[in-house]
Amino acid sequence: MDHLDGNVLAGPTADLFLFEPTTTQGQCQSCADIAMLGQAMVYGQPMGFVARCRNCDNVLIVIIERAGQKSLSMRGLRWLRVADRAMNDRI
Amino acid sequence: MTTPAAGWLTGSLARAHPLTASARSITFTVPGWPGNDAGQHVDVRLTSSDGYQAVRSYSIASAGPGGEIELGIDRLPDGEVSPFLVDDLALGDTVELRGPLGGWFVWRPEQTQPVQLIAGGSGVVPFIAMTRTHASVCSSAPMQLLYSLRTPNDAFFRDELSQPSATARTTWHYTRTVPPGWSRSAGRLTAEDLKSKTLPPEQAPLTYVCGPTGFVETVSRALTSLGHAPDTIRTERFGGT
Amino acid sequence: MAVFGGRRRDDNPALPPGQHLTESFPVLSAGPSPSISTEDWEFFIHTETGQTHRWNWDQFLALPSEDITVDIHCVTSWSKLGTGWKGVSLDTLFAEVETGLDFVMAHSYGGYTTNLPLEEVLDGQAWIAYEYDGGELEPEHGGPARLLVPHLYFWKSAKWVRGLVMQSEDNPGFWEEYGYNLHGDPWREERYS
Ligand SMILES: Cc1cc2nc3c(=O)[nH]c(=O)nc-3n(C[C@H](O)[C@H](O)[C@H](O)COP(=O)(O)OP(=O)(O)OC[C@H]3O[C@@H](n4cnc5c(N)ncnc54)[C@H](O)[C@@H]3O)c2cc1C
Ligand SMILES: [Zn+2]
Numbered sequence: 001m002d003h004l005d006g007n008v009l010a011g012p013t014a015d016l017f018l019f020e021p022t023t024t025q026g027q028c029q030s031c032a033d034i035a036m037l038g039q040a041m042v043y044g045q046p047m048g049f050v051a052r053c054r055n056c057d058n059v060l061i062v063i064i065e066r067a068g069q070k071s072l073s074m075r076g077l078r079w080l081r082v083a084d085r086a087m088n089d090r091i
Numbered sequence: 092m093t094t095p096a097a098g099w100l101t102g103s104l105a106r107a108h109p110l111t112a113s114a115r116s117i118t119f120t121v122p123g124w125p126g127n128d129a130g131q132h133v134d135v136r137l138t139s140s141d142g143y144q145a146v147r148s149y150s151i152a153s154a155g156p157g158g159e160i161e162l163g164i165d166r167l168p169d170g171e172v173s174p175f176l177v178d179d180l181a182l183g184d185t186v187e188l189r190g191p192l193g194g195w196f197v198w199r200p201e202q203t204q205p206v207q208l209i210a211g212g213s214g215v216v217p218f219i220a221m222t223r224t225h226a227s228v229c230s231s232a233p234m235q236l237l238y239s240l241r242t243p244n245d246a247f248f249r250d251e252l253s254q255p256s257a258t259a260r261t262t263w264h265y266t267r268t269v270p271p272g273w274s275r276s277a278g279r280l281t282a283e284d285l286k287s288k289t290l291p292p293e294q295a296p297l298t299y300v301c302g303p304t305g306f307v308e309t310v311s312r313a314l315t316s317l318g319h320a321p322d323t324i325r326t327e328r329f330g331g332t
Numbered sequence: 333m334a335v336f337g338g339r340r341r342d343d344n345p346a347l348p349p350g351q352h353l354t355e356s357f358p359v360l361s362a363g364p365s366p367s368i369s370t371e372d373w374e375f376f377i378h379t380e381t382g383q384t385h386r387w388n389w390d391q392f393l394a395l396p397s398e399d400i401t402v403d404i405h406c407v408t409s410w411s412k413l414g415t416g417w418k419g420v421s422l423d424t425l426f427a428e429v430e431t432g433l434d435f436v437m438a439h440s441y442g443g444y445t446t447n448l449p450l451e452e453v454l455d456g457q458a459w460i461a462y463e464y465d466g467g468e469l470e471p472e473h474g475g476p477a478r479l480l481v482p483h484l485y486f487w488k489s490a491k492w493v494r495g496l497v498m499q500s501e502d503n504p505g506f507w508e509e510y511g512y513n514l515h516g517d518p519w520r521e522e523r524y525s
Binding site for chain 3: 137138139140143145169171175179180181183184
């Protein structure tokens, strides 16, 4: 009900990746849908960020932030396709 | 794309003014802020004296280079963070900020395709950044805004959106109370409203929808039913129902 | 200078450490609310012998039920006191179940899971609740029926519960796998592992 868009993952992942994750494409393990992470649906706040496939609800990513520690699972993604930084500037 | 600065930055409240009876514009000076694209957001972190922390995301109303950011915050009566930002935060007070964030719900000056913006309530904030950028770069891409509000008194940035110099036209829609003489009666945005007040699929627009989760759900579903391809609709849900 | 207080922490002795009172009933879900009609609903307990005990909605409602008034505590730091429920005690559901295993994994419609020690869901400590505050349990709060284990943080009270699978070890459920506490006692502030 109360879900957010994948865009909101940009904050909690900011210091995990060198690339901008919400404009990165990934494929869902479960239904093979290919989408940007910004297009995923995010549930679970404020316990954690549970990003689900926009097409089949499969859990793609879970991020839990707590004081001094962050845990990340990418269990539902088959792959991520990361554009080079210079390219990323032009998306 | 403007990538986030490392870690948490400190923002100090430089200016503030009311937007409506329940909302306030707050502008922070943020040393180390790398500038931001129109549509990006920032995470705001508050810490209480016993170490408890609360983090919330807010869209940025300002865009471009520079060490200042403007936010537009609506007070939720039983909220934890928004009443503090709207009612309590005083000039010179500091908050922690992480950003700028996100690269998907953004509009860049190089984009040339027609743009339809659809806002519900405080969801207009990222579109203020987009319309400002659109005007400041004299973009030739058609851009227009459909702004859905409860009542005429709930408009954020009404003067700015109504200025003759605005390069993006705003169409207003009211769900509870309409101004005197308004042609449509108050009510939720329907697929019919969207059909008559937004760019049709034939013009191949990029449509951005922002506001409370329930609003975004309803509007994006209606847009799909009108024939817009899902990949041409970008959404930013603010939460709530 | 304005000082952020968060939600005011209360000294109320009914509140576990780090909790504050709420009057509303915030909704927290790790996924979309599944819609399950009571016609299709069933509840099961699966044991190590391969045996599955099943109840459909009518059989479930025919079991003796209890009115329950308890305090509930969410790990995100809100607590709600004196909430009223109606449900079937797990003691009733386990009456005919033979198992030598010490742990259960609760499974929900929609795929959510959470782990519990068997001894913490027996002896009047847990229910399958199907009414809240005198009315039917709304889907957003876990209806048609949810697990209710009020002495543990509320993520253990799995919404849309569908069954319990006995397990020999305390394997982690959904949130527990990502660092939330295996046990989750609010009075000991067992939030994370
Ligand atoms: C990417 C992003 C950008 C955002 N930008 C803005 C912005 O520019 N301006 C702005 O005012 N807000 C914005 N929000 C919403 C903001 O992050 C907070 O959710 C909001 O300020 C409420 O926080 P709170 O602590 O006051 O309320 P909480 O204590 O978190 O919640 C109080 C109650 O209100 C409900 N609720 C939470 N959020 C909303 C909501 N948005 N609408 C209705 N009910 C809600 C909750 O379910 C809860 O019952 C944005 C959210 C996201 C994800
Ligand atoms: Zn999928």
